[in-house]
Amino acid sequence: MLPSDAAAMVHPNPAFSLRRVGAMVLRYWYLLRGSWPRFLELAYWPTMQMILWGYINQFMASSSAWVAQGAGVLVSAVLLWDVLFRGQLGVSVSFLEEMWSRNLGHLFVSPLRPGEWVAALFGMSLIRTVIGVVPAALLAIPLFGYSLFDLGLPLAGFFANLIVFGWSLGLVIVALILRYGMGAEGLAWIVVFMLAPVSAVYYPVSVLPGWLQWVALSLPSAHVFEGMRAILFDGTMRWDHLAWAVGLNALFMGLCTAAFLYSFHQARVRGALLQTGE
Amino acid sequence: MDQCAKQHAIRVETLTKRYGTARSGEVTAVDGISFTVAAGSVTGLLGGNGAGKTTTISMLLGLLLPTSGTVEVLGVDMVRHRHAALPRMNFSSPYVELPHRLTVRENLTVYGHLYGLKGVKRRVEELAEHLELTRFLERPSGGLSAGQKTRVALAKALLNRPELLLLDEPTASLDPDTADWIRTYLERYRLESGATILLASHNMLEVERMCDDVLMMRQGRIVDRGSPSGLLARYGRTSLEDVFLDIARDRANGEDASRDDRREAADAAE
Numbered sequence: 001m002l003p004s005d006a007a008a009m010v011h012p013n014p015a016f017s018l019r020r021v022g023a024m025v026l027r028y029w030y031l032l033r034g035s036w037p038r039f040l041e042l043a044y045w046p047t048m049q050m051i052l053w054g055y056i057n058q059f060m061a062s063s064s065a066w067v068a069q070g071a072g073v074l075v076s077a078v079l080l081w082d083v084l085f086r087g088q089l090g091v092s093v094s095f096l097e098e099m100w101s102r103n104l105g106h107l108f109v110s111p112l113r114p115g116e117w118v119a120a121l122f123g124m125s126l127i128r129t130v131i132g133v134v135p136a137a138l139l140a141i142p143l144f145g146y147s148l149f150d151l152g153l154p155l156a157g158f159f160a161n162l163i164v165f166g167w168s169l170g171l172v173i174v175a176l177i178l179r180y181g182m183g184a185e186g187l188a189w190i191v192v193f194m195l196a197p198v199s200a201v202y203y204p205v206s207v208l209p210g211w212l213q214w215v216a217l218s219l220p221s222a223h224v225f226e227g228m229r230a231i232l233f234d235g236t237m238r239w240d241h242l243a244w245a246v247g248l249n250a251l252f253m254g255l256c257t258a259a260f261l262y263s264f265h266q267a268r269v270r271g272a273l274l275q276t277g278e
Numbered sequence: 279m280d281q282c283a284k285q286h287a288i289r290v291e292t293l294t295k296r297y298g299t300a301r302s303g304e305v306t307a308v309d310g311i312s313f314t315v316a317a318g319s320v321t322g323l324l325g326g327n328g329a330g331k332t333t334t335i336s337m338l339l340g341l342l343l344p345t346s347g348t349v350e351v352l353g354v355d356m357v358r359h360r361h362a363a364l365p366r367m368n369f370s371s372p373y374v375e376l377p378h379r380l381t382v383r384e385n386l387t388v389y390g391h392l393y394g395l396k397g398v399k400r401r402v403e404e405l406a407e408h409l410e411l412t413r414f415l416e417r418p419s420g421g422l423s424a425g426q427k428t429r430v431a432l433a434k435a436l437l438n439r440p441e442l443l444l445l446d447e448p449t450a451s452l453d454p455d456t457a458d459w460i461r462t463y464l465e466r467y468r469l470e471s472g473a474t475i476l477l478a479s480h481n482m483l484e485v486e487r488m489c490d491d492v493l494m495m496r497q498g499r500i501v502d503r504g505s506p507s508g509l510l511a512r513y514g515r516t517s518l519e520d521v522f523l524d525i526a527r528d529r530a531n532g533e534d535a536s537r538d539d540r541r542e543a544a545d546a547a548e
Binding site for chain 2: 026030038
């Protein structure tokens with residue numbers, strides 16, 4: 001077959017191809033469906049966390065006026081926290097799969113572009129987060145008589161902001177592993193927990209020391225959890241917190257994308273795309 | 279596409295790659311090489327370990343950015359516009375395996391979509407039949423033998439019917455029968471498609487059999503080039519292996535670099 005005939009057998013090669021994004025999502029989906037323990041693990045941890053915090057919530061509601069005022073505040077907090085954690089982990093783990101299988105060399109001699117790959121990492125992160133968190137949220141209804149979905153439409157805003165912040169953190173971790181190799185792999189599992197105290201997941205930002213409150217309010221996650229508590233305690237939607245979360249997310253995503261692109265470029269300078277792996 | 283691009287599938291000018299920094303110590307892996315590869319030819323890229331073959335191939339693929347010089351593949355500047363050439367070329371190396379946990383069919387399907395193929399399922403099955411992989415399609419890639427893995431890697435490399443195929447030691451660690459089968463398949467592909475093949479190999483018989491042209495590399499430089507028969511005549515040898523040893527040991531210049539010196543140079547480049 002002549003090359004001209006071959007050209008007729010392929011789709012056009014646009015600068016951003018949803019077909020290639022879909023191919024990469026398919027690649028990660030194949031990995032996930034091929035291993036039921038991995039599939040189970042996605043839902044296991046959020047469910048265990050939800051059960052643990054559900055009982056703590058029940059106990060605290062009978063002994064703490066603050067918790068009693070906001071029905072299911074701790075359960076909501078832990079489930080939304082898992083959106084952030086799973087969002088970040090979804091990006092990092094899919095990336096690590098490429099490192100473990102030393103597949104970056106093959107991927108980037110194909111027409112796949114970095115932006116398409118990142119879009120696929122985000123897409124897969126969304127799928128993994130939904131698989132992990134939705135069963136736990138549904139199980140909270142019969143177990144504790146509390147539905148996260150009672151938060152209503154704002155829940156979509158909270159979910160979107162937390163998962164996007166998770167993606168930003170995931171991109172930074174990818175950038176660090178591309179730069180420092182598999183020695184930085186551990187960051188994928190711990191980085192998000194560094195932000196937990198200042199994200200004010202289970203308590204209001206006001207309990208933090210003054211200087212730490214500024215740190216907290218510079219993170220989209222703290223604004224989301226403040227917004228969540230405003231709905232649960234006062235029944236009011238704090239648009240100011242949502243606006244801050246969106247603005248900060250745009251800033252973090254911009255910075256983290258720049259860090260990823262720089263790191264990817266440097267990996268091409270150092271030849272790391274062909275060599276990096278376990 | 280200009281006339282030059284039609285004649286040459288690859289055009290490289292004063293290509294240099296240095297690793298490290300002046301402070302940490304620089305290593306020059308590829309040192310100002312220039313060459314062209316004629317469209318439709320099979321060209322061998324030979325040299326000892328650390329000679330700069332893999333670095334050169336990585337730059338041809340656009341995976342590695344050169345320190346200086348230009349790389350043009352199928353008429354496309356690979357530093358700036360590599361995505362215009364990548365759908366028309368492909369690469370295979372036994373040292374870069376496909377993901378182990380995906381089945382052969384899954385791996386080939388993913389890459390078929392990445393290359394934007396129409397009728398991916400049909401193409402995968404067609405290649406599996408040609409490469410005698412049909413009964414392995416549902417097996418995890420990691421569970422295959424070396425020969426089967428090489429055939430799967432070749433199937434991946436041929437998915438998009440590439441105009442340019444870059445092969446890094448395509449028959450390394452294969453038994454003679456399987457290696458011969460792979461060579462025959464590649465020869466037939468080249469004949470039928472008119473594709474250009476650049477082949478890095480340590481197997482001199484393979485190079486003698488398959489290549490129209492040979493580039494000899496040592497310490498990051500191209501030290502000689504010619505057809506296998508031309509090189510044999512020039513060095514007064516009866517086998518390409520002896521020519522290789524003459525060049526690797528710099529015997530052509532009346533020198534015979536000590537093994538320690540060569541090892542040191544190879545380690546530095548790697």
